[in-house]
Amino acid sequence: MNATVNGEARVLPAGATVASVLVLLDVAPDARGIAVAVDGEVVSRSRWDATALHDGSTVEVVTAIGGG
Amino acid sequence: MSAGPPDVPAPVDESDRLEIAGRSFSSRLILGTGGFVNHELLAAACREARAELCTVALRRLDPSTPGSILDVLDEAGVAVLPNTAGCFTARDAIATARLAREAFGTDWLKLEVIGDDRTLLPDAVELVAAAEELVDDGFIVLPYTTDDPVLARRLQDIGCAAVMPLGSPIGSGMGICNPYNLSIIVEYAEVPVILDAGVGTASDAALAMELGCDAVLCASAISRAHDAAAMARAIRLGVDAGRLAFGAGRIPRRRYAQASTPMAGLPALGPSS
Numbered sequence: 001m002n003a004t005v006n007g008e009a010r011v012l013p014a015g016a017t018v019a020s021v022l023v024l025l026d027v028a029p030d031a032r033g034i035a036v037a038v039d040g041e042v043v044s045r046s047r048w049d050a051t052a053l054h055d056g057s058t059v060e061v062v063t064a065i066g067g068g
Numbered sequence: 069m070s071a072g073p074p075d076v077p078a079p080v081d082e083s084d085r086l087e088i089a090g091r092s093f094s095s096r097l098i099l100g101t102g103g104f105v106n107h108e109l110l111a112a113a114c115r116e117a118r119a120e121l122c123t124v125a126l127r128r129l130d131p132s133t134p135g136s137i138l139d140v141l142d143e144a145g146v147a148v149l150p151n152t153a154g155c156f157t158a159r160d161a162i163a164t165a166r167l168a169r170e171a172f173g174t175d176w177l178k179l180e181v182i183g184d185d186r187t188l189l190p191d192a193v194e195l196v197a198a199a200e201e202l203v204d205d206g207f208i209v210l211p212y213t214t215d216d217p218v219l220a221r222r223l224q225d226i227g228c229a230a231v232m233p234l235g236s237p238i239g240s241g242m243g244i245c246n247p248y249n250l251s252i253i254v255e256y257a258e259v260p261v262i263l264d265a266g267v268g269t270a271s272d273a274a275l276a277m278e279l280g281c282d283a284v285l286c287a288s289a290i291s292r293a294h295d296a297a298a299m300a301r302a303i304r305l306g307v308d309a310g311r312l313a314f315g316a317g318r319i320p321r322r323r324y325a326q327a328s329t330p331m332a333g334l335p336a337l338g339p340s341s
Binding site for chain 1: 101135143150170
């Protein structure tokens with residue numbers, strides 16, 4: 001299926017979850033300071049494994065940077 | 069309280085603490101972490117600023133970026149204050165706030181809703197709308213606002229934990245353009261007033277504190293200074309000096325001189341008449 005991850009088009013296997021996208025991005029499951037939104041809604045860490053993506057999902061994975 | 073390195077003098081008065089939403093801070097300087105060239109400079113600035121609270125922003129994860137700013141802030145013993153920098157609507161700011169709460173495990177938020185990309189001035193209408201929803205949602209909201217006393221009071225009435233008026237536009241280094249408005253904000257405020265934006269150097273921070281602000285938030289003036297660590301120290305000393313001066317009570321301004329030396333007892337040294 002097709003998804004957009006941090007603005008980039010990606011082809012993901014059927015059944016892909018938030019957790020599998022994080023593996024693609026090299027994010028450890030216990031990495032700190034990470035948050036994920038799917039189609040604009042926050043997906044809390046406890047639901048990363050269980051949250052399945054669908055064709056056309058927009059996934060944003062964010063973390064801290066320096067900012068005023 | 070964290071003990072600083074031995075070459076950093078202690079704050080002016082340990083008992084004079086900043087209270088925001090039930091949390092107590094010995095430092096009245098909040099450090100913005102934007103604009104530092106590297107993590108070492110940020111760490112040095114944290115030390116010299118004696119900051120206990122640092123803002124951070126949220127952006128897309130870049131797997132090629134080495135090291136996390138959170139590790140630097142942890143090492144420095146400072147707490148994180150996430151911001152919503154870059155948001156132009158209440159909707160975006162609220163979504164960003166929720167992501168920040170998930171990412172950092174804190175309800176504290178520096179709420180920014182910008183209305184114009186040249187001036188980076190707050191959009192009052194969107195700001196109030198976002199603040200209302202986020203306060204209702206349990207956030208500790210510290211809104212970046214204009215120096216409008218009425219807007220500051222509205223934000224306070226909504227339930228914001230502090231108000232953060234600008235001295236002048238973000239990163240402008242123009243200091244405090246309207247000290248009269250800032251004084252009125254301070255006079256009306258029942259929550260802490262934190263001067264946010266516009267500080268260019270130590271005297272600007274001192275002036276903010278002399279006007280009665282409870283704290284100063286400073287990013288660019290420190291991170292973009294030629295020597296960031298030295299400027300962090302200078303601005304921290306400015307904050308302390310201004311705080312002391314505010315408590316000490318300045319003399320009123322007057323048009324004409326008032327001699328400090330009494331005239332009584334002046335010897336007669338002219339030719340006798």
